Amino acid sequence: MEYLQGSYRVQTIRPGSMCDFTIHCPDIAAVSKAGQFVHVRVPGFTLRRPISICEVDKAAGTIRILFDIRGEGTKVLANTKEGELVDVMGPLGNGFTLLDSDKTAVVVGGGIGVPPMLQTAKSYGKNATAILGFRSADKIVLTDDFEAQQNRVMLCTDDGSAGHHGVVTDLLKQRFDEGKPDIVYACGPKVMLKFVAKLCAEYGVRCQVSLEERMACGVGACLGCATPIRRDDGSVTYLHVCKDGPVFDAERVVFDD
Amino acid sequence: MTNLKVNIAGVEFKNPVITASGCFGFGREYECVYPLERLGGISLKGMTFKERLGNPPPRIAETPSGMLNSVGLQNPGVEHFLEHDMPYLAQKDTVKIANIAGSCVEDYCAIAERLSESQIDMFELNISCPNVKQGGVAFGTSCENAAHIVKEVRKYAKKPMIVKLSPNVTDIASIAQAVEAEGADAVSLINTLLGMRIDINTRRPILKNNVGGLSGPAVFPVAVRMVWQVANRVKIPVIGMGGIEKWQDAIEMMMAGANAIQIGAAMFYNPKAPIGVIDGMQQWMEQNGVEDINEIVGAVRPW
Ligand SMILES: Cc1cc2nc3c(=O)[nH]c(=O)nc-3n(C[C@H](O)[C@H](O)[C@H](O)COP(=O)(O)OP(=O)(O)OC[C@H]3O[C@@H](n4cnc5c(N)ncnc54)[C@H](O)[C@@H]3O)c2cc1C
Numbered sequence: 065m066e067y068l069q070g071s072y073r074v075q076t077i078r079p080g081s082m083c084d085f086t087i088h089c090p091d092i093a094a095v096s097k098a099g100q101f102v103h104v105r106v107p108g109f110t111l112r113r114p115i116s117i118c119e120v121d122k123a124a125g126t127i128r129i130l131f132d133i134r135g136e137g138t139k140v141l142a143n144t145k146e147g148e149l150v151d152v153m154g155p156l157g158n159g160f161t162l163l164d165s166d167k168t169a170v171v172v173g174g175g176i177g178v179p180p181m182l183q184t185a186k187s188y189g190k191n192a193t194a195i196l197g198f199r200s201a202d203k204i205v206l207t208d209d210f211e212a213q214q215n216r217v218m219l220c221t222d223d224g225s226a227g228h229h230g231v232v233t234d235l236l237k238q239r240f241d242e243g244k245p246d247i248v249y250a251c252g253p254k255v256m257l258k259f260v261a262k263l264c265a266e267y268g269v270r271c272q273v274s275l276e277e278r279m280a281c282g283v284g285a286c287l288g289c290a291t292p293i294r295r296d297d298g299s300v301t302y303l304h305v306c307k308d309g310p311v312f313d314a315e316r317v318v319f320d321d
Numbered sequence: 322m323t324n325l326k327v328n329i330a331g332v333e334f335k336n337p338v339i340t341a342s343g344c345f346g347f348g349r350e351y352e353c354v355y356p357l358e359r360l361g362g363i364s365l366k367g368m369t370f371k372e373r374l375g376n377p378p379p380r381i382a383e384t385p386s387g388m389l390n391s392v393g394l395q396n397p398g399v400e401h402f403l404e405h406d407m408p409y410l411a412q413k414d415t416v417k418i419a420n421i422a423g424s425c426v427e428d429y430c431a432i433a434e435r436l437s438e439s440q441i442d443m444f445e446l447n448i449s450c451p452n453v454k455q456g457g458v459a460f461g462t463s464c465e466n467a468a469h470i471v472k473e474v475r476k477y478a479k480k481p482m483i484v485k486l487s488p489n490v491t492d493i494a495s496i497a498q499a500v501e502a503e504g505a506d507a508v509s510l511i512n513t514l515l516g517m518r519i520d521i522n523t524r525r526p527i528l529k530n531n532v533g534g535l536s537g538p539a540v541f542p543v544a545v546r547m548v549w550q551v552a553n554r555v556k557i558p559v560i561g562m563g564g565i566e567k568w569q570d571a572i573e574m575m576m577a578g579a580n581a582i583q584i585g586a587a588m589f590y591n592p593k594a595p596i597g598v599i600d601g602m603q604q605w606m607e608q609n610g611v612e613d614i615n616e617i618v619g620a621v622r623p624w
């Protein structure tokens with residue numbers, strides 16, 4: 065396992081409904097993959113905050129992260145100014161399994177599950193469909209970025225204020241009925257992942273999901289971020305989201321507990 | 322030349338800084354940040370005879386200046402450890418301490434016997450885990466139980482034996498004396514303090530186990546006080562821990578009476594914390610003309 069930890073400069077902060085930081089960290093960027101995350105220290109807090117890597121630019125030596133203010137820690141982190149340093153550990157976790165770029169992929173993101181999908185869909189270009197769900201129109205992020213990398217975007221909101229009025233699985237079913245993709249990647253609330261996984265199983269499409277769990281070390285040392293996962297023999301064990309995940313094959317994940 | 326070496330129950334440590342059990346896995350996860358050889362020692366993840374799955378998630382909750390955990394001794398069991406992790410650890414020039422736990426006295430004895438034939442350097446008997454329903458802390462909260470388990474395990478343990486004490490008791494020093502009387506070679510303290518957090522929106526405890534162990538800087542003054550009380554009552558070495566994050570804390574803990582220290586939760590926000598402590602101590606010694614770190618053990622001058 066190889067990760068780095070240190071202070072890195074926040075190079076750019078883009079406006080938008082989520083905090084959108086581009087961090088200059090050439091050594092981390094050089095080894096980062098789609099679906100991995102970084103563990104960010106927040107001054108005054110004991111635990112780091114896990115945030116997905118949204119985009120990697122190896123040439124520029126940067127990674128981009130997008131996060132929502134959810135509680136005390138992200139509120140403090142959101143006050144970071146351009147040019148300031150943040151203490152980052154990463155890249156952590158396993159990341160998504162990317163197929164050859166001529167295969168077809170669907171990425172499904174809900175809310176704070178949208179950011180990791182950008183890097184994931186990148187290599188597939190026009191062979192990827194991005195199904196993105198948000199609470200309402202004012203929460204929408206990254207749709208232009210997906211379009212700029214040639215992905216087809218299908219949008220929905222919970223309140224119908226933009227795109228389809230409904231849930232991501234409505235759009236996923238619609239997409240499947242046009243023809244089955246080779247793989248589906250999903251990140252978002254666990255209930256959303258559960259229904260995405262169910263639909264993929266019904267259609268016989270391979271599916272990988274990225275899970276969330278409360279973390280301490282972020283590297284597999286404390287065993288804090290356990291999640292129930294089915295073994296080959298069908299029995300259930302606890303694996304760790306930070307090290308064994310955050311990406312798991314959907315059929316292994318135990319969604320009801 | 323300053324001397325950072327300490328000796329605990331006949332085992333030499335190159336410096337008094339040890340990573341705390343459950344916070345450092347079996348060492349592998351931190352190898353890319355610094356060589357394990359820098360550490361005085363590693364207290365390994367708590368081990369039971371058979372595999373344990375641990376408690377259901379969530380297992381972690383943040384608290385002011387600290388955290389709660391309810392991991393519940395998830396570990397692969399002693400045989401898996403010997404096959405997969407011991408060969409790797411054996412190559413590392415640092416003291417390897419096996420932290421052992423169980424749900425009955427026989428379990429502790431069986432692990433101690435099995436590991437006595439291995440390249441483990443010392444045992445740390447965990448009679449203070451607050452996160453398991455049977456055993457664990459139950460052994461560590463009365464003098465009789467603590468004395469009994471130490472006496473039994475002593476028969477099988479062919480390596481120096483540290484006994485790790487629970488702070489969830491009214492008089493920790495009496496427990497320390499009870500285990501000393503039955504042959505403990507050293508004591509370590511403190512394990513975590515039992516705590517609880519509730520999500521006021523869902524009215525549910527954050528931890529699925531409802532309660533969990535508190536550690537991190539929040540517990541530091543409690544740990545210093547307990548180490549001081551214990552060090553004043555026993556003759557065997559004391560290993561102090563609880564909330565240590567920087568070299569100043571380590572020196573304070575040693576002045577309270579600790580012969581060596583362990584670092585746990587601080588590594589979660591600063592993985593290099595143990596290295597910072599070692600380097601900081603060394604510099605402090607040079608600047609203050611302290612030639613031997615052992616000079617400061619118990620050096621507090623109480624009023
Ligand atoms: C692998 C992974 C990737 C993530 N990627 C993103 C991302 O790209 N963008 C984004 O906005 N959010 C992401 N999250 C969720 C993000 O970590 C939480 O929103 C954040 O930790 C909340 O911190 P807080 O201080 O605001 O909340 P508080 O509620 O004050 O935090 C208290 C504690 O609970 C933890 N916690 C609270 N909610 C979560 C959660 N959903 N998941 C894990 N820990 C939590 C915190 O880390 C902290 O330790 C990700 C989580 C994981 C596990």
Ligand SMILES: Cc1cc2nc3c(=O)[nH]c(=O)nc-3n(C[C@H](O)[C@H](O)[C@H](O)COP(=O)(O)O)c2cc1C
Nearest residue numbers: 341342343367390447511512536537563564585586
């Ligand atoms: C996630 C976690 C897991 C732990 N697991 C163990 C364990 O297996 N055995 C044990 O004796 N102590 C365990 N502890 C307790 C620590 O070793 C240490 O006694 C305690 O955390 C206080 O030190 P700290 O404040 O530096 O963390 C654990 C602590 C944490 C935070």
Ligand code: FES
Nearest residue numbers: 280282284287306
């Ligand atoms: S957060 Fe420590 S094991 Fe995952």
